[in-house]
Amino acid sequence: xxxxxxxxxxxxxxxxxxxxxxxxxxxxxxxxxxxxxxxxxxxxxxxxxxxxxxxxxxxxxxxxxxxxxxxxxxxxxxxxxxxxxxxxxxxxxxxxxxxxxxxxxxxxxxxxxxxxxxxxxxxxxxxxxxxxxxxxxxxxxxxxxxxxxxxxxxxxxxxxxxxxxxxxxxxxxxxxxxxxxxxxxxxxxxxxxxxxxxxxxxxxxxxxxxxxxxxxxxxxxx
Amino acid sequence: xxxxxxxxxxxxxxxxxxxxxxxxxxxxxxxxxxxxxxxxxxxxxxxxxxxxxxxxxxxxxxxxxxxxxxxxxxxxxxxxxxxxxxxxxxxxxxxxxxxxxxxxxxxxxxxxxxxxxxxxxxxxxxxxxxxxxxxxxxxxxxxxxxxxxxxxxxxxxxxxxxxxxxxxxxxxxxxxxxxxxxxxxxxxxxxxxxxxxxxxxxxxxxxxxxxxxxxxxxxxxx
Numbered sequence: 001x002x003x004x005x006x007x008x009x010x011x012x013x014x015x016x017x018x019x020x021x022x023x024x025x026x027x028x029x030x031x032x033x034x035x036x037x038x039x040x041x042x043x044x045x046x047x048x049x050x051x052x053x054x055x056x057x058x059x060x061x062x063x064x065x066x067x068x069x070x071x072x073x074x075x076x077x078x079x080x081x082x083x084x085x086x087x088x089x090x091x092x093x094x095x096x097x098x099x100x101x102x103x104x105x106x107x108x109x110x111x112x113x114x115x116x117x118x119x120x121x122x123x124x125x126x127x128x129x130x131x132x133x134x135x136x137x138x139x140x141x142x143x144x145x146x147x148x149x150x151x152x153x154x155x156x157x158x159x160x161x162x163x164x165x166x167x168x169x170x171x172x173x174x175x176x177x178x179x180x181x182x183x184x185x186x187x188x189x190x191x192x193x194x195x196x197x198x199x200x201x202x203x204x205x206x207x208x209x210x211x212x213x214x215x216x217x218x219x220x221x222x
Numbered sequence: 223x224x225x226x227x228x229x230x231x232x233x234x235x236x237x238x239x240x241x242x243x244x245x246x247x248x249x250x251x252x253x254x255x256x257x258x259x260x261x262x263x264x265x266x267x268x269x270x271x272x273x274x275x276x277x278x279x280x281x282x283x284x285x286x287x288x289x290x291x292x293x294x295x296x297x298x299x300x301x302x303x304x305x306x307x308x309x310x311x312x313x314x315x316x317x318x319x320x321x322x323x324x325x326x327x328x329x330x331x332x333x334x335x336x337x338x339x340x341x342x343x344x345x346x347x348x349x350x351x352x353x354x355x356x357x358x359x360x361x362x363x364x365x366x367x368x369x370x371x372x373x374x375x376x377x378x379x380x381x382x383x384x385x386x387x388x389x390x391x392x393x394x395x396x397x398x399x400x401x402x403x404x405x406x407x408x409x410x411x412x413x414x415x416x417x418x419x420x421x422x423x424x425x426x427x428x429x430x431x432x433x434x435x436x437x438x439x440x441x442x443x444x
Binding site: 067068071072075077078081082085088089092171174175178181182185188203 | 294297299300303304311393396397400403404407410425
């Protein structure tokens with residue numbers, strides 16, 4: 001391969017990384033805005049998050065197509081091949097995170113029409129943690145940083161614990177006052193969605209460790 | 223490429239398809255067994271489903287590796303390239319379906335230790351529907367059958383409706399008798415898990431339509 005082609009291949013990979021980080025940034029913003037629309041009872045913001053889901057979908061389709069082009073034109077092997085095929089898996093995860101954000105905002109929109117059940121403390125804390133996990137998982141991917149990916153996998157535990165705590169607390173509300181059940185169920189859904197977004201980050205991180213180390217820890221850490 | 227190489231490439235693709243169907247068969251069995259462990263209160267079967275999750279994970283890793291080998295050695299383009307990269311996405315979906323089956327069996331194991339809340343009618347009906355959707359999505363993939371894939375996308379609606387119905391019914395139980403809340407919440411979780419498995423089938427089907435038609439309907443059917 002000529003020097004020119006190699007240089008432009010590097011530029012292609014760099015551009016692919018940039019596109020994934022851009023898509024990631026959009027999704028991270030959706031996580032924080034979805035929770036903000038709940039905490040600040042901002043239904044207009046909830047509508048915006050729901051609308052942004054389409055934008056995430058367009059990113060997924062475009063990045064997928066770009067990866068197929070790179071595979072067909074560049075015929076990569078080894079690490080580059082793993083990188084590009086992993087990019088295709090990662091955008092699928094990101095797209096589903098976008099879906100979950102839109103769904104959380106739909107629940108927020110419903111909750112905003114009823115009296116607040118309780119002040120939200122643990123859910124915003126979870127959301128911050130989860131947003132960082134998505135960001136770090138993607139940084140680990142583009143930088144090939146397996147140490148950062150290991151950190152993401154470990155942080156998943158914290159989110160699981162916060163979710164358990166939220167579930168227990170909401171359960172207590174429901175038991176003590178059945179008139180809270182409908183609202184508590186919606187909050188349960190939001191808390192579980194955050195926990196599932198953390199699972200997506202963990203899935204990404206485990207695949208990154210495999211890409212970097214060449215061995216599979218996907219099913220040994222659990 | 224020599225005739226020999228072409229023939230062996232066809233054999234490679236055929237073998238890849240077979241491996242995906244085998245993994246799919248395992249996952250379909252896990253769906254029906256997870257629900258059987260609930261309906262028949264069979265905790266031993268629940269344990270078996272939980273244990274089988276590891277087997278699904280091994281399939282995922284092995285098929286992923288095989289796809290990377292085929293990409294590196296055969297350097298496919300066009301339709302074969304789409305097929306193999308899609309196989310890599312699909313096994314990720316199947317692995318996560320396996321996770322959900324294991325989690326449903328964990329809830330069944332808990333429910334089996336308490337008095338039954340109610341006879342299960344809609345949940346087994348959903349499970350049958352969902353299992354068929356996974357099977358048909360994979361058949362559509364290996365046969366390149368976009369009509370079958372369209373059917374899977376449409377069937378998702380039925381599962382969503384059954385899930386809504388189950389959620390409403392369980393909500394009524396909780397409101398009327400708070401002592402049922404803990405059991406009803408576990409059943410809510412199982413019903414939602416089935417609905418999410420149907421979403422995985424739909425995701426697979428949408429990607430198959432894209433593979434066959436070369437255009438993206440992933441985000442237009444919703």
